[in-house]
Amino acid sequence: MDPYLNRVLIIDLKKHSYRIEEREMYFKEYIGGIGAGLKLLKEFLDPKIDPYGPDNVIVFAIGALTGKFPMVSKTISLFKSPHNNFLGESHAGGRSAIALWQAGYGAIVIKGASQIPVYVNIDGNTVQFKDARALWDLGDTRTVGRIMRERTGRTGLRTIMRIGKGGEKLVSYSTVTTETYRHFGRLGLGCVFGSKKLKGLVISGKRSVLARNKQAYKQMYDEIYNLCLSTPTKKYHDLGTAGNILPLNSIKALPTRNFKEVTFEKAEVLSGENLATNYLGRRIACTHCPVGCIHLAVIREKYPDEPYFYKTSLISYDYEPLYSLGTLIGIETVEDFLKILETVEKYGIDAMTAGVVLAWATEAFAEGIISKKETDGLSPSFGNGSVYVEMIEKMMEHKNEFYKLMGKGVEVLAQRYGGRDFAISYRGNEMSGYHTGPAAHLTHITGGRHSHLDSAGYSIDQKILMEKKSITPQEMAKALFDEEAIRQVLSSLVVCFFARNVYTVDRISKCLKVFGWDLNEKDILEIGRKILIEKNMIKRDMGFDMENYYLPKRVLEVATPLGFIDPAYMKETVKYFKNFLFDKS
Amino acid sequence: MAELIRRIRRIKVLDSERCVGCESCMFACTRREGKASLESPRIHIRSIGGMERGFTVIICRACVDPSCMYVCPVSALKKRKVGGVKLDREKCIGCGSCVDACPMSAITMDEEEGKPLMCLYCGFCVDYCPHKVIGKEEVKNGSLPK
Known part of the structure; x- marks a missing residue:
């Protein structure tokens, strides 16, 4: 296993203090990332709180395969979203995942709000709260990044997360930018940073991990690398x-x-x-x-x-x-x-x-x-x-x-x-750029973060278009559910979705084995299903009801490649999806 | 007189402009020893003051006349016939003089062991560069092929 992965850094912005605790089960059983993050959120966040208030909690997490294999390059974030008042979830790459892993943590929990603007510099076990009053209202996120870069160590290895004016002005859909070009983009993590007077986060460190079996590691690595x-x-x-x-x-x-x-x-x-x-x-x-x-x-x-x-x-x-x-x-x-x-x-x-x-x-x-x-x-x-x-x-x-x-x-x-x-x-x-058919819209309605990435309905639509074979609401709900469930596994490891065809369940099992996780394909699929249900339970506690959605008239007026969207079909699919989530649990 | 050819190579930066900054080479260097790590690689990738300007590759260039060797107070660094140096770990006292002397900043200290990390010229990193940034170059008797 990866001993440092179990460590959680808990930062209190109100007291400008921190502590380090262990949560082995979150990383052993839920393989990190979203799986561990949801557990932490449940532990630290009251679902009923005001997302703009100091009681909101931010969780960053990486997973079991971070640092070990290529394209395992994402960090997940969880929080209560100021944009829709439900669960906020957003992923980003850049250097964030590797830097967090090197710092020697599986996750960071940020709670409370600071009185004055600060940014936090994390280098291994050292955590510094730095005065960011001069950086507030500075304008360009790129300039802010440059300033933080000058004042913190380890070039080439650190992540520099920061917000711009959007976060400061509490735009509910503001982002946290990392390494200039990557973002925790959706659902307003930047706004939560802003409400906590947290201008940014610099993370670096020097941790590493040894493979149990050098040869097996190299072999598995090569297989994945070549596929990438x-x-x-x-x-x-x-x-x-x-x-x-x-x-x-x-x-x-x-x-x-x-x-x-x-x-x-x-x-x-x-x-x-x-x-x-x-x-x-x-x-x-x-x-x-x-x-x-x-x-x-x-x-x-x-x-x-x-x-x-x-x-x-x-x-x-x-x-x-x-x-x-x-x-x-x-x-x-x-x-x-x-x-x-x-x-x-x-x-x-x-x-x-x-x-x-x-x-x-x-x-x-x-x-x-x-x-x-x-x-x-x-x-x-x-x-x-x-x-x-x-x-x-x-x-x-x-x-x-x-x-x-x-x-x-x-x-x-x-x-x-x-x-x-x-x-x-x-x-x-807000909707993503796909009017491919009902599935694209259903992904936004049923998905955990109401994003095209949840279950990639646009891809299901295009498959239906190619195969010229329509599917029933029940089949549609199943396809969306299964895709979203497997994506919970990827978001827990945390693998970039662009590598979703590389990291098949059998390969995931083999990769995990090299570092001491003994999980077969069935176990892995079950973890994905469990996480998806867990996520929706947290949303339910936030007052979310999947069936209580609204279909904009415009969406119904314009034909997709699969014809006009039928509201009755949508309604039935959502019902089935909800049953998949809550019937068995 | 037949020239003695050693099949030893050095790593050459072919075109750092092609570098995407993935650091796969750095991971390769440590994986060679069974580690998943960016802690102790012998090759380093850094951005040139922000990602938008691209990256620089820092690697031992196997000097024919290596500065690091001259400053070692205990003669732990021996010149190789084909350029570059070999570290005698027993002799090395970990003073870090070689780190300061390298004009390329290609030597770093292994903090765990307290000894410098010297490139072994194995070329393992080159095999994991996806974008032809680095290559292997054959060196004959301490001079580069023309």
Whole structure:
């Protein structure tokens, strides 16, 4: 086993104190990550608390395979979400997982709130609370990262997590940025940091682990390593997820102009192919990931006040922001897209939610639901990039009530102004870029974090489309449930989902064995199922009822490649899914 | 006179611009000894002041005339015929003079053992570089092939 993995660092921001405790069972039985994190959350968090208050708790965790095999590069976070008031869960890579593992912890629990802004520097057993008053309101998340980098040790090995103005201003969907280009993106971890006056977290250390059997370790490593570099994983290195734009456009599933359309006439411009050929400046990787899927585009801007004076920036792009800050708001040039994305990155807010919010505001403005009074004189229209940048700026300044509410997501906006029919969101979390069929939407409704990653319904839809064979609500619920359950295993180890085809259950069992976990394939599947149920029980304690969902009218009005979405089919599938969760437990 | 050729290699940085910063080479170096670790590798990857600017690769370049050897107060470092050095662990007192002397900063101390970590020129790391950043270069009798 990995003795340091059992250690949990518990940080109290109110007292500026910390202690280290052991939780062996969480890592032995639940293999770490989400499995261990949920146990810790249950132990430390009262589900009824106000997510903005000091009683909210943040858990970071890594898992049994962290540091040992490639593409096991993610850290999970759990908290109560200020964005939807249910369970907050968000994963990120960068150096975070390896750094936490090297620091000698399986998890970190952060509780309480600080009186003054601080950032916490963790180096092995040493924990320092550093004054961050001068860093508050500094603006750019990149600058904040640079300052922390100068003041803490171990270059090349540490993780530097931080929030931007979004978190400080309590935008409910603000992110925690790590290593400039990776994010704990969804459900507002940045906002929880902000509410705790926690500006950032630097983590490093020098722990390592010995394999029980050197030869077996090397052999297993080679098997996994070689698979990571072969198809289908390699596509993430080549075009990256941006390669999805054209295929989704061609099957008429690419949400465009607030889901009014499913094809975009400028899809070629925003395609992964065009970006890679004409804008890609560099690719980087998370630590211990040979794939290197992080695509950085180069944007060169002219300063308006002086001739021949330019600024060059590198912005990481993916499919999701290309959808939300591209097609969904009708952006027609790569330059405009990158400019909006850079603004979102600077302030540290969730690119997906930000795009859906801007799309809703554009339509609400056109419909007369909001006017120039709300927009503070701006006239948003699809395709007008500079207006969107200005709107984000005004949102950060809390310019008026409307802009303040913009920082709370589309459901809050629709509640105040109307327009719920075209507010594309489920359970308080804005929709991802797939109008592939019912499964994509069902994933958002039934998934633990209401994200496309929960059970990848878009993939089920595309399989149905290819095989031309529809499935019953019960079969659909089973497919979604099984996928989400196995993803709990990956999120506990914690394996990047891009390696989901590499880490099959039998290989996971073999990898675990090298380091002393004796779990067969059946045990592993059972762990996944148990974790998924556990997660939903915690959500239930937070007042969540899966069947109490709302299907935006817009989603029903626009055909998917599998035809129009049938609300009755959705309802029945959700019922079956809920039964899978709670009947047996 | 036939030239004596030793099949010994050194690690060469082919193109650090291709580096994605995955640190697979560092993991390979420690895995060779059965460890999962970034604690004691003999190759180091660092960002050049932020990820956006790319990475630098730090590795022993097997000097023909190695600075580290000259500063060792107990002569624990012996020059190899093909360049680079070999550490006599018995002799080494762990003073760290070699660490300071290396112009490449390629030597670090193994804190557990208290001895310097010297590259063994085995090339194991090269086999795990997915993006052709580093390669193996054959060295003949202390001089590089032309």
